[in-house]
Amino acid sequence: MSAEPQVAPVPRDGAASRRIAEGIRDEILHGVYPPGSRLRQEEIAERFGASRVPVREALKALEAEGLVTLVANAGAWVSRLTLAECEEVYQARERLEPLLLRYSAPNLTPQDLEQLEALARRMAETDDVAEFLRLDREFHMLSYSRADTLMLGDLVLRFWNTTQPYRRAYSLLMDAHSTRIVHDEHHLLVTALHEGDTESAEQTIVSHIRRTRRMLAKHPEIFSTES
Amino acid sequence: MSAEPQVAPVPRDGAASRRIAEGIRDEILHGVYPPGSRLRQEEIAERFGASRVPVREALKALEAEGLVTLVANAGAWVSRLTLAECEEVYQARERLEPLLLRYSAPNLTPQDLEQLEALARRMAETDDVAEFLRLDREFHMLSYSRADTLMLGDLVLRFWNTTQPYRRAYSLLMDAHSTRIVHDEHHLLVTALHEGDTESAEQTIVSHIRRTRRMLAKHPEIFSTES
DNA sequence: TACGCCACGATTGCATCCAATTCCAGTATC
DNA sequence: GATACTGGAATTGGATGCAATCGTGGCGTA
Numbered sequence: 263m264s265a266e267p268q269v270a271p272v273p274r275d276g277a278a279s280r281r282i283a284e285g286i287r288d289e290i291l292h293g294v295y296p297p298g299s300r301l302r303q304e305e306i307a308e309r310f311g312a313s314r315v316p317v318r319e320a321l322k323a324l325e326a327e328g329l330v331t332l333v334a335n336a337g338a339w340v341s342r343l344t345l346a347e348c349e350e351v352y353q354a355r356e357r358l359e360p361l362l363l364r365y366s367a368p369n370l371t372p373q374d375l376e377q378l379e380a381l382a383r384r385m386a387e388t389d390d391v392a393e394f395l396r397l398d399r400e401f402h403m404l405s406y407s408r409a410d411t412l413m414l415g416d417l418v419l420r421f422w423n424t425t426q427p428y429r430r431a432y433s434l435l436m437d438a439h440s441t442r443i444v445h446d447e448h449h450l451l452v453t454a455l456h457e458g459d460t461e462s463a464e465q466t467i468v469s470h471i472r473r474t475r476r477m478l479a480k481h482p483e484i485f486s487t488e489s
Numbered sequence: 490m491s492a493e494p495q496v497a498p499v500p501r502d503g504a505a506s507r508r509i510a511e512g513i514r515d516e517i518l519h520g521v522y523p524p525g526s527r528l529r530q531e532e533i534a535e536r537f538g539a540s541r542v543p544v545r546e547a548l549k550a551l552e553a554e555g556l557v558t559l560v561a562n563a564g565a566w567v568s569r570l571t572l573a574e575c576e577e578v579y580q581a582r583e584r585l586e587p588l589l590l591r592y593s594a595p596n597l598t599p600q601d602l603e604q605l606e607a608l609a610r611r612m613a614e615t616d617d618v619a620e621f622l623r624l625d626r627e628f629h630m631l632s633y634s635r636a637d638t639l640m641l642g643d644l645v646l647r648f649w650n651t652t653q654p655y656r657r658a659y660s661l662l663m664d665a666h667s668t669r670i671v672h673d674e675h676h677l678l679v680t681a682l683h684e685g686d687t688e689s690a691e692q693t694i695v696s697h698i699r700r701t702r703r704m705l706a707k708h709p710e711i712f713s714t715e716s
Numbered sequence: 717t718a719c720g721c722c723a724c725g726a727t728t729g730c731a732t733c734c735a736a737t738t739c740c741a742g743t744a745t746c
Numbered sequence: 747g748a749t750a751c752t753g754g755a756a757t758t759g760g761a762t763g764c765a766a767t768c769g770t771g772g773c774g775t776a
Contacts, residue, residue, distance in 0.1 A: 277561045277728075279549075303758070311733045315542065318759085322506075323547045325555030328640065334504045335737050335758060354641060357584035413555065414581060433702045460713045505760075540761045545729085562728060562767050677740070 278312045283320035285310060287423070290329055290340055295408075297342040297427050298428055301330065341424065345485045346480070348428055352475035355421050359471060360464035362406050363415050367460045369408035375456055382448040391433055394477045400446065405455070431484045432477070440477065447473075494565055502603060505539045510547035517556055524569040524654050528557065555651045567652065572712045575655055580700035582648050586698060587691035589633050589641050594687045596635035602683055605631055609675040616646070618660055625656075626672070632682070658711045659704070667704065674700075685705065 277308065286306065299320065303314045307487045310317070321338050325331040329441055335365075343351070353433055370378075381401040409415055447470045454463035478484070513533065528540045529549065537544070548565050551557040558568045570578070597605075608628040615621055626649065631712055636642055663671075672696045681690035705711070 280561075304756095310681050314758085315732095317728055319546055319549045319729095326550050334507075336739090337758070344639075350638055350641055353588055354585060354644070357588055360582060361580055362586055411577055412571075414577055417581070433528045531726095542726085542760055546759095563769090565730070674772095 268399060277316075278310070279316040279319045279323075282306065282310050282312060282316055283323050286320060286324060287327075290324075293430065295340045297340050299340050301338040301340065301375075303338075305348050317431070327420055343424065343428060345482050347440065348425060348478060348485065349475055351421050351425050352471060353472060355418065356468055356471045356475070358414065358418055358421075359402075359406075360467050362409050362411065363464055363467055364417055364460055365411050366406045366409035367455055367458075367463055369410065370405070370455060371408075372406065373451065374404060378452050378455070378463045382445065382452055385448065392429070394433060395430055398429075425466070428478065430482055432451065432481060435481060435484075440462065443473070444470075494561060496689070505537070506546045508541040509539065510550050513547060513551060514554075517551075518650060518653050520654065522567045524567050527566050528565040529565065538696075554647055562579050562701050568590075569653060570651065570712065572709050575652060575705060575712065576702055577650050578652050578704070579698060582645065583695055583698045585641065585645055585648075586629075586633075587694050587709070589636050589638065589645055590691055590694055592641070593633045593636035594682055594685075594690055596637065597682060598635075601631060601635065602679065603684070605679050609672065611677055613672045613713055618657070621632065621660060622653075622657055632678065648684065651656055653712065655705065655711055659701075659708060660710060662711075670700070671697075 282402055286295075286301070292471055303317045303321070306320075307314045311318065315370075316330070323333060325332045325338075331339050333339075378401060381397055381404065385394060385397045386399065388397065396423075396463045403419070406415060406418065414440060451463055451466045454466055495578055513522075514527070522528065530544050530548070534544045536540045548559060550561045554600055556568050560566075569710055579697075603611055604626060608631065612621060612624045612628065615624070627648075630646070633642060633645065674693060676690075678693045678697070681693055
């Protein structure tokens, strides 16, 4: 144990705990840890070049975000949603995202609208699932990005995060028809925003989320994986 | 340092961390720690007969709940809401609580309805603020208690928790007229539930929350206390 | 007198160490 | 052959100790 060339001296930047929480969150969102997989403190600690203490703090925070499930004296697992829970999240999104859009829409710049249009186009053109998911997320988050809110945005982001694995599974099952409808809705949303018709934009996002929820309900097999 | 009669041997029941989180949350909700007050790790640790490690985990969890604000290398404070943030929470409540009520209403038992009525009556009779707050909270939570949800209920509870200190401050300012309206709304809600008219119950709760939000907006002085 | 600087105490962040609990494989018993 | 039990390894929960950082009061200088 004389030399440690593998890990930088850890400049004690400010908070290893934050770094670890963000790292684990990213890994969960990118599917490195699928829902239901075990999270061992020591393995994570070693991978981030830290001790187990900040790892435990990070896990506590992720638990409160709903991404991780902690069981006393047993361990931590990536949260797995049942169909019912997922529908709940979508119901909540149906209520909150139009509100968030109402905050954001009036502040969107012409550049934002242009970029939204570009994202919608690129989404329609790609057929790579990972790329589609990334663009879809970027599209919707951009539409909310000008909301001058202090917690609503974070809350919606959390909803997106907890349901991310299931969006991935679902988008693998989409046929050409469903795909087409999704893109139509995206274009409708951009158009409404362009015309300054916030009412219509809100209605479009409600329909968009509700339709996805009902499609998910038709594929309960997504939620029963045992791995 | 030979004997320690003051604290029980700590039966290591399962999770000191949970106990501490619940303890601090209760103290914040009961006004022991007002918004903006500092939370020192060592003081809390000593008071709960534990070390600072579980305290830090508890604070992390409370931060994710929005009750506590953590600053790296500086400390923890009880979150203080601005008027804008508080309005945001109320806007979110306006959207989510009717949804939660929709889940709960069909499952409310006759006993529940009776108890709701009793709570509404007792609320109208008391003139002690602390008592009113307790009953009000119990009333609304009971109306949601039969919701078979897995996260919506917790989320709404969190909204109530983060805004609790401001409800307290506000209810001190209520005149007879406002008070009367609040009680009327409560009775309307119970009546709608009794008649099985969920639509109407939802509309009542929306109005109830919206009215409170607008009243709060008329008293910005509540949010500018410097203590 | 007001402003900037510095040293010290107080407090936080993290690593290491120990105790308690859980999980699991191997064994014995029905 | 299936089930209940037991002992030890693996893993988590918490306490203690140390380094880094921040706030603050006192001092010097303009």
